[in-house]
Amino acid sequence: MGRVSGNRTVAELLARSNRLGADPRNTNYAGGNTSAKGVETDPVTGRDVELMWVKGSGGDLGTLTEPGLAVLRTDRLRALVGVYPGEDREDEMVAAFDFCLHGRGGAAPSIDTAMHGLVEAAHVDHLHPDSGIALATAADGEQLTKDVFGTKVMWVPWRRPGFQLGLDIAAVQRDNPGAVGCILGGHGITAWGDTSEEAERNSTWIIERARLHLERHGRPRPFGAEVDERRALPAAQRRAKAAALAPHLRAVASRDRRMVGHFIDSDVVLEFVASEKLFALARLGTSCPDHFLRTKVRPLVLDLPASASPQECVGRLAELHEAYRDDYRAYYERHATADSPPMRGADPAIILVPGVGMFSYGRDKQTARVAGEFYVNAINVMRGAEAVSSYAPIPESEKFRIEYWALEEAKLRRLPQPKRHAGRVALVTGAASGIGRATAARLAADGACVVVADLDAGRAVSAAGDLGGADVAVGVGADVTKEGEVEAAVEATLLAFGGIDLVVNNAGLSISKPLLETTERDWDLQHDVMAKGSFLVARAAARAMIAQRLGGDIVYIVSKNALFAGPNNVAYGAAKADQAHQVRLLAAELGEHGIRVNGVNPDGVVRGSGIFAGGWGAQRAAVYGIPEEELGAFYARRTLLGREVLPEHVANAVAAVCSGELSHTTGLLVPVDAGVAAAFLR
Structure with missing residues (x-):
């Protein structure tokens, strides 16, 4: 050379x-x-x-x-x-x-x-x-x-x-x-x-x-005829059913360890799940080592028609899941030797649903997405092989030799330790600015997948983009006062990441007026956004969390004003008190499902706050008779610690209260106010 x-x-x-x-x-x-x-x-x-x-x-x-x-x-x-x-x-x-x-x-x-x-x-x-x-x-x-x-x-x-x-x-x-x-x-x-x-x-x-x-x-129809009862549902109906099934499917994929999901309803997938050869080819599994290391030896296939209701699907999935686990355990036992690594888990990584599409699962969103992409590759491979011959993947024993290869096991052990919220899916409302944005950023930095929800959809998408690509965060528009939009935001979360584990009720606004100047509209608006909105979000999220059987966290961003009678804010203080009591009520109700409900009581968060920038700062400054630009310092001077509270400090409290370190804590209101004695819990 x-x-x-x-x-x-x-x-x-x-x-x-x-x-x-x-x-x-x-x-x-x-x-x-x-x-x-x-x-x-x-x-x-x-x-x-x-x-x-x-x-x-x-x-x-x-x-x-x-x-x-x-x-x-x-x-x-x-x-x-x-x-x-x-x-x-x-x-x-x-x-x-x-x-x-x-x-x-x-x-x-x-x-x-x-x-x-x-x-x-x-x-x-x-x-x-x-x-x-x-x-x-x-x-x-x-x-x-x-x-x-x-x-x-x-x-x-x-x-x-x-x-x-x-x-x-x-x-x-x-x-x-x-x-x-x-x-x-x-x-x-x-x-x-x-x-x-x-x-x-x-x-x-x-x-x-x-x-x-x-x-x-190649033959024109390598997968055989399309089966009418497994034909793809119309797009809107298909995605609605996918969202309804998502938390139940995640429960199936996460019995051994929590998984993040990815949904694909591309033409390639829909054609395969509607095909005559679906069950025979799916049973053969994938062949290329890169494929089955991520998709497992074979997928779980729901054997019901596309017209089956979500309730019917859930019942059948429970039976199929047990059969899948038994089958995988038998596969392991057929081929394991004394030197083989322990079985890593018997849940499926790929679930195929006729009429709907495919859910794939992994330890994080990227791993889940790549597993789905690999199975699409496998479908293309099967189509090509069946078009000119018949699909004949490598023997099951060879798949086992690679899946439980000592070198592969060593590679898995070299993976870094997961971050605090790795594998969790969070929905944060009012997350395009201030406390919500800081909280979304902190949860993403801790490994969570985050849905940034905000009244302004454009700002939500922009804020999500700042956190990374779609494997980290997505943005959605949602008016939390409207039940349909709340349900749509939770549905978007389920379709984006396969489930939901953590909700932060942060959306809010404030109007500072004395009682006699507070209008009915002022009262209704603040209660609709914070009291009603928190209720709607918590209800929609809890429904999915219960179906997942993985527990979860609901965190309310409340306020010092839920406890302290501040001047000229009757509507805001009453709405925050409503949120504080929702924490107690839901903690008592949802505990049996492993869902913890806690709150954070901030005060004086001026810098970066959407509420303060939207007029609340000017109003509060007028109440206290100081220039608006001095409001943050004013709040800091009246605290026991003499420190200004920033959005990041509130975000830190959220990350801590829903972490594993506080796994036995629910119904708690955590003050993040630098010390306001009048707001101490008593």
Whole structure:
């Protein structure tokens, strides 16, 4: 190999990786890996040394950057062939890769490192395209590979990823000098080239040629006829039923550990769940290791017609769930050995509902979404295989070997400890500004998925966007005084994240007037927003929480004025007192369901407050005879601690009161007022 600048090699590799990974036709999220070899000067010896840069463990091609690459010396990597102890001990070779690293080595090398290092080509791509896996999982995949590609792409029988697979591919390349790649049985594709452009061209050629073959030669209805009773419901009816079922489905997916959900009702999914072959194909499960590691060995399929009511579905789901758990436990026991890791959980990760769509589950929203995307990939694979042959995934025993692989278990153990509110779904009202916005930000920072609800939908969407992408937060418009809009906000929460665990009743406003100037409209408006609005939100959320059987938290942002008779705010103080008593009443009523209800009593939160900015600040300043800009300092001076209260301080109290540290606390009102003795609870 001629001298090639490492910087240029890395730049080409990253650009190629990002192009390949950005196109879902080429590979799934975090699936596959790419590599490049080049020559650099060894800083110790001053001599040229051939290096390989390869995507490290756990990265994603579409967003790969240089820190995500492992850097190894090619000579040392290839020398491992001489000490390879055989397939029975090939897992030991992953630890051996550490002795091949160059310098600090970059990212941790993945199990596929040998595939890239042993192939005699400067650039190698290993990808998981739907079209390629369709051929790889067809019953006669080897013959199809010959028919589609001739001798340019070779067939490699299924073998679990590892050192031996790398040797297999290297042998195929050596024995077939005209080949540009191979189809890996049950798995995916690998392609190579002397330049980065050639490797990418060969990869995309294999993918596109496979796709065109399936399109031109496949049967028109590979899944069989559409079954009328499982035909997709109209969109509005479909989503309403999905929302009604969501908390019950989450209960099914979360018996062993709390999961976040993701809903997909794309045409691909709806066609599959309405098809004649649904149950037979679903039972076969997925094949590509990337797929079933996230989707589990097979999905749970609701075997009722689309017309079945939510109540009928819930009853049948209970039966199917028990059967699924028994089946998964039997699968584990059939294949587990004395060295196998303990069973991780027997609940489904994918639930298919005829007429409605698919719910997927994971420890967080991204994991849940990716699991759903992988099952869509699997549907596409099944369609392609059934179009030209019949779908024949790898054996169940091989799936178990990967799902309960010691290396996979080690990867799971390396995951960081979950944050305080990880796996929880929060709905915060009045969250586009002030206390609500700070609370949404704090819960998101603590790992929760957050729905930002506000009267102003545009500001809600903007505030949610500031918290991250849709895997972290979404914004919805909601007038909490209107039952329909409250129900719609909770429904949006269920469809966005699969459930609801935590509600913060923060929406509010204040009008500061003496009794004789307070109008009926003033009174009604404040009670509608804070007393009635909190009731409507708590009722809608509690209904879902009870169905989930996971407990939950309802937190009211009340006020010091619920206890303290401040001047000229009869309507506001009375509405806040109503909220404070709702805390007590609901804590008593919902405790049997594991739902805790607590409140936070702030005072003097001026900076960043939507209420104060909306006129309340000017009104209160006039009452106290001070300039409005001095109001925060005025409130601070009258407290025991002499400190100004900010929205973030209230948000901290919310995060604490609904945390595991206070798991046995309900019915509590927490003052966050820097110390106002007149508002002490007594």
